Amino acid sequence: MxxxxxxxxxxxxxxxxxxxxxxxxxxxxxxxxxxxxxxxxxERSGFYFQSNNTQALQNDSFANPGLLWVDSGQQWFSKRPDNITPACQHCHNQDKKPLVGAATLYPQYDSTTKKLMNIEQRINRCRTQYQHQPPFPYESNELLSLTAYVSNLSKGMPFNVNITDNEKPFFERGRDFFYQRRGQMNLACHHCHEWNAGKKLRGDTLSQGHSNGYPIYRLEWQTLGSLHRRLRFCNTGVRAETYPLGSEEYVNLELFLAWRANQLLIETPAVRR
Amino acid sequence: MLNARISVPTSAIPGEVIEIKTLISHPMETGFRRGLDGEKMPRNILKHFQCTYLDNVVFEAEFFPAIAANPYLTFFIKATQSGELIFTWTDQNGKVTQKNRSISVQP
The missing domain is CATH 1.20.5 (Single alpha-helices involved in coiled-coils or other helix-helix interfaces)
Known part of the structure; x- marks a missing residue:
């Protein structure tokens, strides 16, 4: 039994x-x-590839260091450059031309210069044309702050760039840049960010290379930085020639990246390793 | 005047322990790094932080070059009565950034 x-x-x-x-x-x-x-x-935002600590820092609505720039951007936005010229807020407020969602539409074709224009350049256009002030240098604290503030207004909204006939040639040049091998290491953007996304590159996890959180606070930089600064960093990493900040090559690439990230939500200011 | 973010609860009950958070924008340049020109970048750091509540120092911190940029501090105090909290950051040259927040303490 x-x-x-x-x-x-x-x-x-x-x-x-x-x-x-x-x-x-x-x-x-x-x-x-x-x-x-x-x-x-x-499609995964770069957020997905970060460590828990970095993700927590980005999600913290107080401690996210990028918010320091958003705050000062708001101050710049409401400050008149002198007694005669209006502040940004004078034209862009809740009643007319609100900038909520504006960041989802850039870079955009500009009919006066017949070139693409990103948010940084659009802000400087307003500054020279309507405020009659010298443009802010690229990567200056003022321009970073204003860009962070304006992009932050679109936080949580999906990228929505349009590729019309006007944008098409620039878009194609941007796409070619993405798939073009370059530098001593002979690597194209897509080798890391499409073929090997999610794998380790030394201590870091390769992201899919989406541009939905810019300007970002990078812990390595210890400051806020633009997308173009990051692109120069990538180009240096593969020992390739870098292009100047705000150059045509990078703005074209920026359009291709925005199109690639089209369904992803804007996270500005994102925190990355 | 540096750009700072401060979080203090607007109200509390007497004896309640409240959390204070502060974040300030500062490069905290160590003085050990070299720039693109190969020259040493001069040290530029905040040296001291102080928080006073009802004219008493309730929290103090000394900063050194190893502190990361944009120092973030969080600490707890016991709320006793309504009053003002004064936050003071002093950099290596004695330049002061001061912010204040008031709290109402009622049973």
């Missing part, structure tokens, strides 16, 4: 073990498949 019971229960144990093993392998396969889907087929 006793032996029969033991045999019976051990049979069940073995069956349980088999079931458990098979569930386990299935779970492993599913985990692997979802990882591949995530990294290869699905």
């Amino acid at each position: 006793n032996t029969g019971y033991i045999l019976h229960s051990s049979c069940w144990l073995i069956t349980y073990a088999f079931i458990l093993i098979s569930i386990n392998t299935n779970a492993n396969e599913t985990a692997e498949r979802t990882l591949n889907e995530r990294t290869l087929n699905k």
Whole structure:
């Protein structure tokens, strides 16, 4: 009787073990498949590839250091450069020409220069044309602050750039830049950010290279930086020639990146490693 | 005057322990790094932080070159009565940035 019971229960144990093993392998396969889907087929913000601590810092509505620039951008936005010229706020307020959602539409074709224009350049256009002031230098604290403030107004909204006939040639040049091998290492953007996204590059995890959080606070820089600064950093990393901040090449690439990130939500100011 | 963010609860009950958060924009340049021209970048840091509540110093901190840029401090104090909190940051040259927040303490 006793032996029969033991045999019976051990049979069940073995069956349980088999079931458990098979569930386990299935779970492993599913985990692997979802990882591949995530990294290869699905667009993921750079946020996804950060450590928990960095993600927490970005989500903290007080401690996110990028908010210091958003705050000072707001001050610049409401400050008149002198007694005669109006502040940004005079033209852009809740009643007329609000800038909520504006950041989702840039870079955009500009009919006067017949070139693409990103937000930084659009802000400087307003500054020279309507405020009659010298433009802010690229990467200056003032321009970074204003860009951070204006982009922050679109936080949580998806990128929505339009590629019309006007933008098309620039878009194609941007796309070619992305797939063009360059530098001593002979690498194109897509080698890291499409083929190997989600894998490790030394201590860092390669992101998909989306531009939905710019300007970003990079812990390595210890300050806020523009997308073009990051692009120069990438180009230096593969030992390629860098282009100047605000150059045509980078603005074209910026349009391609915005199009690639089209369904992703704007996170400005994002925090990255 | 540096750009600072301060979080203090607007109201509290007497004896309540409240959390104070501060964040200030400062490069905290160590003085050990070299710039693109190869020259040492001069040290530029905040040296001291102080928080007073009802004219008593309730929290004080001394900063050194190893503190990261944009120092973020968070600490707890016990709310006793309504009054003003004064936050003072002093840099290495004695330049002062001061901000204040008031809190109402009622049972």
